[in-house]
Amino acid sequence: MWLMTRIGFFSVVQKPDNQHLTIRSRHRDDLTRLRQHYLPSLTDSQSQPGSEYPWRAKATHDAFAKALALIAKDIDYPVVQDELSHSLGASRAAAGGKAWSMLSGTTDDAQIPAASPWDGLPWSAAMPAGKAVAYGAVIMDARGNLLLREVKNHYDGYVWTFAKGRPDPGETPRQTALREVFEETGVVARILTPVPGEFLGGTTINRYFLMLATPDVTLAFDNAETSSLCWATPDQARERLGLTTNATGRKRDLAVLEAALACLPQPLASPIASREDWKTRPMPALRRSISIPRNIGHEFDETDMADIRCGLLPKEMEDKWFVYYEDGVLYLHRSWTGNCIYRVNFAQFADGWRATAVDINMHPRQHNMADATSEAGLARLFTWLDMLCRRGAAERRKTVSDKPVTDHAVKSASDVASGDVSATTAAMNIALGAMTSGHSASSSGETSIEASQTQLATPAILRKRFLGCLLGGAVGDALGAPVEFMKRAEILHRFGPDGITDYAPAYGGLGTITDDTQMTLFTAEGLLRAWVRGAFKGITTYPGVVAHAYLRWLHTQGEQGECDVVFGEDKSGWLFGHHALHARRAPGHTCLSSLRDMPSLGVPAKNNSKGCGGVMRMAPVGLFAQRFEQLPQLTFEIGTELAALTHGHPTGSLTGGVFAVLVQAAVGGASWTDALDIAKACLRAAPTHQETLAAIEHAERLAASGRPSQDAIAELGQGWVAEEALAISIYCALVAIDFKHGVVMAVNHDGDSDSTGSMVGNLLGAKWGVDAIPSHWLAQLELSDVIAELAGDLYDFADWDVGEYAKDSVRNQKTWDKYPGF
Numbered sequence: 001m002w003l004m005t006r007i008g009f010f011s012v013v014q015k016p017d018n019q020h021l022t023i024r025s026r027h028r029d030d031l032t033r034l035r036q037h038y039l040p041s042l043t044d045s046q047s048q049p050g051s052e053y054p055w056r057a058k059a060t061h062d063a064f065a066k067a068l069a070l071i072a073k074d075i076d077y078p079v080v081q082d083e084l085s086h087s088l089g090a091s092r093a094a095a096g097g098k099a100w101s102m103l104s105g106t107t108d109d110a111q112i113p114a115a116s117p118w119d120g121l122p123w124s125a126a127m128p129a130g131k132a133v134a135y136g137a138v139i140m141d142a143r144g145n146l147l148l149r150e151v152k153n154h155y156d157g158y159v160w161t162f163a164k165g166r167p168d169p170g171e172t173p174r175q176t177a178l179r180e181v182f183e184e185t186g187v188v189a190r191i192l193t194p195v196p197g198e199f200l201g202g203t204t205i206n207r208y209f210l211m212l213a214t215p216d217v218t219l220a221f222d223n224a225e226t227s228s229l230c231w232a233t234p235d236q237a238r239e240r241l242g243l244t245t246n247a248t249g250r251k252r253d254l255a256v257l258e259a260a261l262a263c264l265p266q267p268l269a270s271p272i273a274s275r276e277d278w279k280t281r282p283m284p285a286l287r288r289s290i291s292i293p294r295n296i297g298h299e300f301d302e303t304d305m306a307d308i309r310c311g312l313l314p315k316e317m318e319d320k321w322f323v324y325y326e327d328g329v330l331y332l333h334r335s336w337t338g339n340c341i342y343r344v345n346f347a348q349f350a351d352g353w354r355a356t357a358v359d360i361n362m363h364p365r366q367h368n369m370a371d372a373t374s375e376a377g378l379a380r381l382f383t384w385l386d387m388l389c390r391r392g393a394a395e396r397r398k399t400v401s402d403k404p405v406t407d408h409a410v411k412s413a414s415d416v417a418s419g420d421v422s423a424t425t426a427a428m429n430i431a432l433g434a435m436t437s438g439h440s441a442s443s444s445g446e447t448s449i450e451a452s453q454t455q456l457a458t459p460a461i462l463r464k465r466f467l468g469c470l471l472g473g474a475v476g477d478a479l480g481a482p483v484e485f486m487k488r489a490e491i492l493h494r495f496g497p498d499g500i501t502d503y504a505p506a507y508g509g510l511g512t513i514t515d516d517t518q519m520t521l522f523t524a525e526g527l528l529r530a531w532v533r534g535a536f537k538g539i540t541t542y543p544g545v546v547a548h549a550y551l552r553w554l555h556t557q558g559e560q561g562e563c564d565v566v567f568g569e570d571k572s573g574w575l576f577g578h579h580a581l582h583a584r585r586a587p588g589h590t591c592l593s594s595l596r597d598m599p600s601l602g603v604p605a606k607n608n609s610k611g612c613g614g615v616m617r618m619a620p621v622g623l624f625a626q627r628f629e630q631l632p633q634l635t636f637e638i639g640t641e642l643a644a645l646t647h648g649h650p651t652g653s654l655t656g657g658v659f660a661v662l663v664q665a666a667v668g669g670a671s672w673t674d675a676l677d678i679a680k681a682c683l684r685a686a687p688t689h690q691e692t693l694a695a696i697e698h699a700e701r702l703a704a705s706g707r708p709s710q711d712a713i714a715e716l717g718q719g720w721v722a723e724e725a726l727a728i729s730i731y732c733a734l735v736a737i738d739f740k741h742g743v744v745m746a747v748n749h750d751g752d753s754d755s756t757g758s759m760v761g762n763l764l765g766a767k768w769g770v771d772a773i774p775s776h777w778l779a780q781l782e783l784s785d786v787i788a789e790l791a792g793d794l795y796d797f798a799d800w801d802v803g804e805y806a807k808d809s810v811r812n813q814k815t816w817d818k819y820p821g822f
Helices: 028-037 061-073 080-088 090-104 152-157 173-185 234-241 247-261 302-310 375-401 413-417 421-431 459-483 488-495 515-537 542-556 589-597 619-627 632-643 650-667 672-684 690-705 709-716 722-735 739-747 753-768 775-780 784-799 809-818
Strands: 002-005 008-014 021-025 055-059 132-140 146-151 163-165 189-194 204-213 226-232 287-291 321-326 329-334 340-349 352-361
Touching: 008 028, 021 028, 021 061, 028 055, 055 061, 080 090, 132 173, 132 189, 132 247, 146 152, 146 173, 146 234, 152 226, 163 173, 173 189, 173 204, 173 226, 189 302, 189 321, 204 247, 226 234, 234 247, 302 321, 302 352, 302 375, 340 375, 352 375, 459 488, 459 515, 459 619, 459 650, 459 739, 459 753, 459 775, 459 784, 515 542, 515 619, 515 753, 515 784, 515 809, 542 589, 542 632, 619 632, 619 650, 619 753, 619 784, 632 650, 632 672, 650 672, 650 690, 650 722, 650 753, 672 690, 672 722, 690 709, 690 722, 709 722, 722 739, 722 753, 739 753
Parallel strands: 132 204
Antiparallel strands: 002 008, 008 021, 021 055, 132 146, 132 163, 146 226, 189 204, 287 352, 321 329, 329 340, 340 352
8 A cells, every 4th residue: 555645755565574564664764653543552763774665664454543543634735736845845745746646547457347228227328118128126125025105195195115216317227226225225235136027006117126225224214205105025015005196106016026036036035145244355356258169158047047046154163155146247256354355247148147247356365276278277267157046946945934044064966966055055165166365466666585485385385395394394393302391591602603504513413303394294194195095995983093193103112002003014004114203302291191091082182281292183184175275164173183282281182273373374375464363263163262363362462562572482491381382473474584594593493493393394495496495405305205295195195096086096005905984
């Protein structure tokens, strides 16, 4: 945002991986005036010589919004350029004039399509002979209730009726109807669709629109034409319209009512969506407009269009889309971000309705479906539209039967065909794929690794992020291993003023991993074996199968638990067979004791520990969930459950859920701001979340403060407990310039250096991919080939054609041998 005010000129942006706004100016005094008069919480001005904006400071979004409101209230001048001259001097006024001159010559490349006067209308533009034409509206609320107006003094025998009137000179039909609605009811409404047909009155031929009222309707309305307003159900409306004694008018209004009701499903099973229902962002100028060939699209009948006009309001987090229809255009927004991804234009033909054109968001930080403009991408869009119609039909059947729907998974195509609401919803989410958003681009002249990594999430890039996540975590673990139990002062004394910046000897070698990476690998293996079990046996349990994996890890540490689990050579699977993992690398006491005492597979730990041993191993959950395009709330729940297998304190497990969601969002391309917003939303839904949330927000504040990293990390803690390890990891991810900078920062502190190094490595590797990791670190990393293979399997498993009904028996056997499902 560029902001030109009487106190200064500002550029306001959100920098990559920072939740606060950066407010920049050419002059330090501009920021000083802003801080003194409108924005007292603005941080101290920092100098950045040689940049386009040499001075900058930070503020929260909420504080800046309040400052803007105060600035707006202070506007008392009639001419901007004169005020700039009086307040800031002639030079600024001249610059303001140049800015105005440049803006006056621009064109609008992000135009909102507006229908020409008769586009999309079912009536002829030629005026009929003999009678004038009037335009009006049937107004509904989201639940299908109708707004009726009581005619003043029941003029001409009308008691209750709809708003209508004749056009003023130069008005279009839409303008006339909207004006008449406002004049006769005081209501601002949105056109949903024209009502087919013409309706004869005493003196006019009447044409109507079906409109949706905005939420702020006031029934206490009284003017020269209307004495009162009321909401009525369809049956109540029929009754009240029937009170009119003017026979022609009564017949007309009842016919108009039925025609309007026919434009929507009956009964109305779910609310009609409107643009006011959700936070939305406009379609950007960077878009692709495509005329839809008839062979790709297909016809929609009136029943289909009735469902489409209702749109889609997200009811559960599984609903990834917010959709609303307005005057022939269907708007599809991502529910999490509000980004408008598709804008579909409909038109009526003799054989039904058809989608004639679509605008597709091509903004690289809002939409990364690379083939959206291809024939296959358009076909996927129409599959989704079919499912929207089917979902509406399923909801109506559910409403009529009042039969609860509980199955939230698409078991087969027959689920969708049979009209199961939840199955259809899930299929709709799959049909258009996962559109990710939230990359933050650098401003002109300011490059960063974030900007260089802003790419479409192609399969090759996603695979690199999966590799980067697990290998990056292992690298951070190995870097922190030599200093895990050292104070920062000891680290600096031994390794120099920059601390440890490269591998040092630990456990008899360089680049050696610890229990953090060991348990992360067994988490990944457990998730894959749980999936294999489901594919082959039709039933699985992630906590139970992953607990089995943890007990195999316990065996690598030379111990065995109470739970009666037999490990034979033919049942141990692929990972257990790597003897380098059978090494004791300072395993956490809580992990050891809780696994030794686990009474049966999948039972949560009974201790009250919130050590970091639960959260530090949860990165694979985020990767696994990303390949499933899984809802973040479900990712959070799985991460929490798996951390709770060893750590019984709520913070010890909730942090695991948060970390899994952060990894899922990062590998999908989200900015840290968006990733944290999603994770915090999941966290807030959990009881006893306050300690974890406070730690996250503390890390965010410190990252925005500009304080030296060693001081900020010291304030966050030492990382031995879960919320501190999570907070340190979030802080380092937010301020990291590149992978090396982030993990070096994460290990040079008083505390659990290998765990924080591992977690930061997971996050930055997921974000920037394996290519961001220094090659010499990868070359020296212990078990790097095993880690890479497991990361590859986490990426590939979703495409494995294996299981009870798979035809390739050889592939089936190889998969079961590597990841036996128990």
